[in-house]
Amino acid sequence: MPLKLLLQLSWRNLWRHRRRNGIMVLAIALAVTGVMLMNTLMRGMAAEMREAAIDNLTGHIKVIHPGYMADPGIGRGFEPEQGWEQALADVPVAGWAQRVRVPAVIMSERETRGVQLVGVDPAQETISFLGSLSVDGEALSGAEDRRIIVGATLAEQLETSVGRRLVIMTQGADGLNREAGYRIAGTYDADSNALEKVFVFTGAQTVARLLESPAVTEVSLRLESDDDIPLALAELGAVFEDLDVKAWQDLEPQVASMVLVADFGLYIMYFVIMGALVFGLVNALVTAVMERVRELGMLRALGMRPRSVVAQVVVESTLVMTAGVVAGLALAVVCYLPFSGGIDLSAFSETMQMMGVRNIFTPRLEVADMVIVFVLSLVLGVLASLYPARRAVKVTPLDAMRR
Amino acid sequence: MTQHVVECQGVSRTYQDDAVPVHALRDVDFAVDSGEFVSLAGPSGSGKSTLLHVIGGLDRPNAGAITVDGEDINALGDSELADLRLNKIGFVFQAYNLIPVLSAQENVEFIMQLQGIDAAERGDRALGTLDSLGMRDLADRRPGEMSGGQQQRVAIARAIVTNPVLLLADEPSANLDTGTTGELLELLKRLNKERGVTILTATHDPMVMGYASRQVHLRDGEIVSE
Ligand SMILES: Nc1ncnc2c1ncn2[C@@H]1O[C@H](COP(=O)(O)OP(=O)(O)OP(=O)(O)O)[C@@H](O)[C@H]1O
Ligand SMILES: [Mg+2]
Numbered sequence: 001m002p003l004k005l006l007l008q009l010s011w012r013n014l015w016r017h018r019r020r021n022g023i024m025v026l027a028i029a030l031a032v033t034g035v036m037l038m039n040t041l042m043r044g045m046a047a048e049m050r051e052a053a054i055d056n057l058t059g060h061i062k063v064i065h066p067g068y069m070a071d072p073g074i075g076r077g078f079e080p081e082q083g084w085e086q087a088l089a090d091v092p093v094a095g096w097a098q099r100v101r102v103p104a105v106i107m108s109e110r111e112t113r114g115v116q117l118v119g120v121d122p123a124q125e126t127i128s129f130l131g132s133l134s135v136d137g138e139a140l141s142g143a144e145d146r147r148i149i150v151g152a153t154l155a156e157q158l159e160t161s162v163g164r165r166l167v168i169m170t171q172g173a174d175g176l177n178r179e180a181g182y183r184i185a186g187t188y189d190a191d192s193n194a195l196e197k198v199f200v201f202t203g204a205q206t207v208a209r210l211l212e213s214p215a216v217t218e219v220s221l222r223l224e225s226d227d228d229i230p231l232a233l234a235e236l237g238a239v240f241e242d243l244d245v246k247a248w249q250d251l252e253p254q255v256a257s258m259v260l261v262a263d264f265g266l267y268i269m270y271f272v273i274m275g276a277l278v279f280g281l282v283n284a285l286v287t288a289v290m291e292r293v294r295e296l297g298m299l300r301a302l303g304m305r306p307r308s309v310v311a312q313v314v315v316e317s318t319l320v321m322t323a324g325v326v327a328g329l330a331l332a333v334v335c336y337l338p339f340s341g342g343i344d345l346s347a348f349s350e351t352m353q354m355m356g357v358r359n360i361f362t363p364r365l366e367v368a369d370m371v372i373v374f375v376l377s378l379v380l381g382v383l384a385s386l387y388p389a390r391r392a393v394k395v396t397p398l399d400a401m402r403r
Numbered sequence: 404m405t406q407h408v409v410e411c412q413g414v415s416r417t418y419q420d421d422a423v424p425v426h427a428l429r430d431v432d433f434a435v436d437s438g439e440f441v442s443l444a445g446p447s448g449s450g451k452s453t454l455l456h457v458i459g460g461l462d463r464p465n466a467g468a469i470t471v472d473g474e475d476i477n478a479l480g481d482s483e484l485a486d487l488r489l490n491k492i493g494f495v496f497q498a499y500n501l502i503p504v505l506s507a508q509e510n511v512e513f514i515m516q517l518q519g520i521d522a523a524e525r526g527d528r529a530l531g532t533l534d535s536l537g538m539r540d541l542a543d544r545r546p547g548e549m550s551g552g553q554q555q556r557v558a559i560a561r562a563i564v565t566n567p568v569l570l571l572a573d574e575p576s577a578n579l580d581t582g583t584t585g586e587l588l589e590l591l592k593r594l595n596k597e598r599g600v601t602i603l604t605a606t607h608d609p610m611v612m613g614y615a616s617r618q619v620h621l622r623d624g625e626i627v628s629e
Binding site: 002015300303396 | 456459461462481482485486487488489490492494496500502503504505513514516517519561
C-alpha cells in the first residue's frame with residue numbers, strides 16, 4: 001500500500017473525529033509538558049549538586065593519601081614532586097590546587113568549635129568556591145598570609161567578628177598538639193551554611209609553619225569536562241603511584257547517585273504518567289476501530305491487505321502521539337524559556353541553603369531528554385495501537401461488513 | 404476450449420448456527436464464461452450472496468473447488484486473496500460501501516492507488532469513468548453529500564475503473580428507485596457489451612433479471628434451473 005495513501009486516509013480519519021483526537025493530543029501534550037518540566041527541575045537540582053560538590057574543594061579529581069579518609073591529618077600528608085603537573089600536558093585542565101587540610105579546634109573567648117583548617121594558595125583557588133567567595137572584610141592575600149577567614153555562620157556561633165583573634169589547636173605530624181592565635185581577615189558567605197561552619201582558611205605556609213611540615217594533604221584538579229576524567233585519572237595515577245587518585249563520583253557518592261537518579265527519574269516519571277495515558281489512548285483507539293469495523297472490512301473486501309489495515313490504525317495512533325508530543329515539547333520549551341536564566345529562590349533561602357542549593361536555581365531543559373521523550377512516545381504510540389489494530393482485522397471482511 | 408472466468412465444482416458452504424447446520428450452498432457446479440452477464444435469482448436465503456462471496460474470495464467454501472480467471476482460490480492465503488480481489492474482481496455491494504472520508508473521485512481512485520498506478524493516470528481514468536456515468540460534476544463530493552443512486556454509481560465506477568476480469572454485484576438495485584435502477588442496468592449492459600466486462604449479479608429484482616444474458620436460479624443452496 002502506498003505510504004501516501006496510508007497517510008492521506010489516516011489524516012482524514014483523524015479529522016473525522018477531531019474532537020476526540022484533539023482531546024487526546026491535548027492530554028498527551030500536557031503530560032509531556034509535565035514530565036519535561038519536572039525533569040528540568042530534577043536536572044537542574046542534580047547539576048547544582050554536582051557543581052556544588054566539585055566546587056566544595058573536591059574538584060573533578062583529587063589526590064589523597066590512601067589513609068586520609070579514615071584518619072585525616074597531617075600524618076597522612078605527602079609532598080608532590082616539583083612539576084608533577086607536566087604529566088597532564090595533553091589533558092584540558094582548568095586548574096589545580098595543593099592544600100593542607102586538617103581537623104582543628106577553633107576557640108574564641110566564648111565558644112569552641114570543631115572545624116577543618118585549610119591552608120591554601122589563593123592564586124590556585126580559582127578552581128573552587130573559594131575563588132568566587134564574597135568576603136566581608138579582606139580576602140587572603142597569598143600562601144604567606146597569616147590571617148584567617150571564617151564562615152559568617154561560624155563567626156556568629158563564636159560570637160566574634162573581623163579583626164578579632166581566634167585560637168586554633170591541631171595535631172602536628174609528630175602527634176603533639178600545636179596551638180596558635182590568628183586574626184580574622186574576613187568572614188565569607190557561602191551558598192551553604194554547612195560549608196561556612198566547617199571550613200576555616202588561611203595561607204598554606206601558615207599551616208605548614210604551625211604543623212612544622214611542608215606536606216600537603218590533597219591535590220585537587222579541575223578539568224574542562226567530565227569526559228576527560230578517565231584520561232586524567234590514568235595519567236595522575238602514574239605520577240602519584242602510592243596515593244589514591246579519585247574522581248568526584250568516588251569522593252561524593254551521594255551526589256553521584258543523585259545525578260544518576262536524575263537520569264533515571266526521567267524514565268520513571270515518563271512511564272508513570274504516560275503509562276496511565278496510554279490506557280486512555282488504547283481505549284480511544286479501540287473505540288475508533290470498533291466504530292469503523294464495517295469500513296475497515298470494506299477496505300479489505302476491496303483488496304486492501306490485512307497488514308495495510310493494521311498499518312493504517314498504527315499510523316493514525318502514531319500521528320496522534322506525534323502531534324501530542326511535539327505540542328507538549330513546544331509547550332515545555334515555552335514554559336522553560338522565561339526561567340532558563342535561573343529562578344531567584346532567595347525568598348526561601350533558609351531551607352534551600354540547608355539543602356545545599358544556591359539562591360539562584362537554574363532548571364535545565366536538555367535536548368537529549370527531549371529526544372528521548374520523543375522517541376519513547378513514538379514507540380509507545382505504535383505499541384498502543386497494535387492491539388486495536390489487531391482487533392480490526394480479527395473479524396473477516398464479510399462479518400465486518402454485515403455489522 | 405473457452406476459458407471460464409469463474410468455475411465452481413462441488414462447492415458447499417455450511418454455516419453452523421446454534422449447532423444446527425445451515426447449508427447455504429450444497430454441491431454447486433457453476434461456471435461463467437468471459438463476456439457473460441449472469442443473474443443469480445432465487446428466494447431469500449437461497450444462497451445467492453454466499454455464492455458471490457465464495458467466488459469473490461470473501462468467504463471460503465467448506466468443500467469444492469473454485470477458480471477465478473484460472474486461479475485456484477483454495478490455494479490462496481488471505482493476502483493473496485486480497486490481491487486477487489484488488490486486481491481481478493470489481494465489487495458492487497448493496498450498501499454502496501464508499502469510503503466516507505474520500506471524495507467521489509478519490510473513492511474511484513482508491514483501488515488504482517492500492518495497485519500503484521501513478522497520480523496523473525489515476526485522475527484521468529477516474530474522471531473519465533465518472534464522466535461516462537454522468538457523475539463528473541460530483542467528483543469532489545464526499546459520499547455523505549450524495550444520493551443513494553449517485554453513491555451506487557460511484558461504487559460502480561470504482562469497481563470498473565480498473566477493468567476487472569469479473570464484476571460481482573450483490574443486489575445492486577436494492578436501494579434504488581425504478582428510474583435509477585433502469586439507468587443502472589443500462590449502464591451495466593453497456594459495460595458488458597462495449598467493454599466486454601463479465602458480470603455476475605445476485606438479485607430479487609425482475610428488472611435486473613431481464614437485462615441479464617443468462618439467469619441461474621437457486622433454491623436452498625442448490626442450482627435448480629438455468
Ligand atoms: N454468517 C452466517 N452465519 C449463519 N448463517 C448464514 C450466514 N450467512 C448466511 N447464512 C445463511 O445461509 C443461507 C444463505 O444465505 P444468503 O445470504 O446466501 O442468501 P441470499 O440468497 O443472498 O438471500 P437474500 O436474497 O435474502 O440476500 C441463509 O439461510 C442464511 O441464513
Ligand atoms: Mg443476499
